Amino acid sequence: MTTVGRCREACALLAVWFAASLASVTQAADAPAIELVGRDPAGHGLVARLQQKTVVIMSGTPEQMGAAHGRLLSEKARHLVNQVVYVVGAADTLRTSRWFFDRMAEIERRAGPHVPQRFFAECDALADASGVSRRDARCANLFPELFHCSGVAVRGKATRDGRVLHARVLDYLRDIQLQNGAVVAVFLPDGYHAWMSLGYAGFVGTVTAMNEKGLAIGEMGGRGEGDWDGMPMSFLLRDVMERAASVDEALAIIRQTPRTCEYYYVLSDKSRNMAALECRPNEVTVLLPGQQHARLPRVPEDCVLISAGDRAQALSRRVQEHYGRIDVPALIEIIKRPVAMNSNLHNAIFAPETGQMWVADAGKKTPACDEPYTCCDMAELLTFYRKTMHAERP
Amino acid sequence: MPGPSTISFEARQASGQIVVRQWQIDTVAPDELFCEPPGLECQDVDRADLERMFAAVLKFALEQLP
Structure with missing residues (x-):
């Protein structure tokens, strides 16, 4: 890609939310409706709106969930990775006097052996499906969060x-403006507990979460x-x-x-x-x-x-x-x-x-x-997902 | 001078003034202008990454304009 092309890609970040249509699912009378926005064509996820929130639900193997995540939230994921890796990376380089990507490479080298393979597999699949480089997606997910909470x-x-x-x-x-990519993400991984995270498009880890076990x-x-x-x-x-x-x-x-x-x-x-x-x-x-x-x-x-x-x-x-x-x-x-x-x-x-x-x-x-x-109700979201995905099958 | 001699700025936790010593317009810039300052530690980095950082920071700065 040329320099101009890269700059254009980096600058063209206005999120274009993909076509919303499809059905809505009837909820209990006093519960806010969950509105279906889009389905993963491979059948491993969907995007919905719950009041003003974007909800993404994914299921399957790490590769299937990552790819669904990347396909369903590609624009938001690219934007978020750009903000974290390149804006925060520039600030981090100035703050530490160390090239951001060198620091991230060190983190991946040292922390990588302790990361379950399924997380990197999901992250890489997300990157491939959303058009982000695998390196940038891993950087965004490994970025050292220094929260004061x-x-x-x-x-x-x-x-x-x-x-x-x-x-x-x-x-x-x-x-x-990380909040522009905020999502409620619900994960249904094969062989593990289902859980939901208040997170961000492109992120497969979590800092705020609750699972189906309470x-x-x-x-x-x-x-x-x-x-x-x-x-x-x-x-x-x-x-x-x-x-x-x-x-x-x-x-x-x-x-x-x-x-x-x-x-x-x-x-x-x-x-x-x-x-x-x-x-x-x-x-x-x-x-x-x-x-x-x-x-x-x-x-x-x-x-x-x-x-x-x-x-x-x-x-x-x-x-x-x-x-x-x-x-x-x-x-x-x-x-x-x-x-x-x-x-x-x-x-x-x-x-x-x-x-x-x-x-x-x-x-x-x-x-x-x-x-x-x-209010996000875990049971309602899981029911919504299963009904919607089940209804999709012939 | 064709431009301002000083540029003042105020951010939330910082303020400052940039003093412009000389403006050069429509002139040939010597290569020396683009050399790194002498005596500082230097590191070669990937050009594409650096350009994306500049682009992302510039876009972010523009988004902050009222």
Whole structure:
């Protein structure tokens, strides 16, 4: 390709959403309709709209899911890869004085041996189907996310009805408009648990997810950049979603897996178990509900929380103010600024017992916490997918 | 001078002023202008990747205009 051709490709990024048509599926009277937008011609995925959100659902082998993802979201995936690899890559090169692609090659060399082959196979198939180079797709998926986020899970005495509710605040890169490629992605991999992620076109890992077993997880970044000899965090969380059915099983996987850098997690499950984790490559610290930590403000009974600085103080204070009355609307209020940062890219509220996830993405100029939430019901999405794909067969 | 002698800018967390010492228009640019500054560490990188970075950053900057 010529230089002009490359520049044209790089500049021609206005997303042209492919033709929307087809059918809509009748939902329960009080549930928002899921509108079918497009099907993967190979029969391994579909794109739908749920209120204002794009939902992509994929099933099959890693190669089948990756190819479906790439075909269904090709424009968005190309845009996202371009933003992450080339815009963030340029900034990273200036910040570190190291050529971005050299750093990414080092990460792949060191982390690659710890990544399950099925994830790279899916990523490569996605790249081939969407017209992104395999190298760029892997770079986008391996990019070291240095998030500054918050997470909180509450249950029992803290909530209005005793059920576990779990909020996840992602504060990162709103300025580069990653939200333009935001999708709710539902994965039905052969031989593993189905799960859904609040993620981005072109990304096969996750930082915000819940699976069909009622296990939810959200990640918060820490330090330790450069400790790449382990499974990249976003792939580790995907592995947890696909193989764990409870907080205890998730903990076992996280402990057994070689890990990179420093990350914090809040986990919860439908049995009302929950935990906050501080993970470094060589140790995992588990904070149980109500357990105090020197670096956190007061953590009330039946609560776990992870945040930092003034945001953590505000989070703790608000949880205490709403204590005993916390429901989904209250939790949405609790995580508004200043708990969320101005860079707030997306938020999710999980209800693991009912398989529901309320999601909000940043607007063009507004943080996610100020945007409306959409409720994604895992069972409804799976039913929609199976009915739609079944109806497709002769 | 055919152009401004100073260009001021303000971003969210930074501000600055670029002082233009000389404008050259419709003139032959000597190759030396495009040489790397002396004394700095240099690294050869893939030209296509570099051009895509410039293109992506330029597009992103244009998108930020009101």
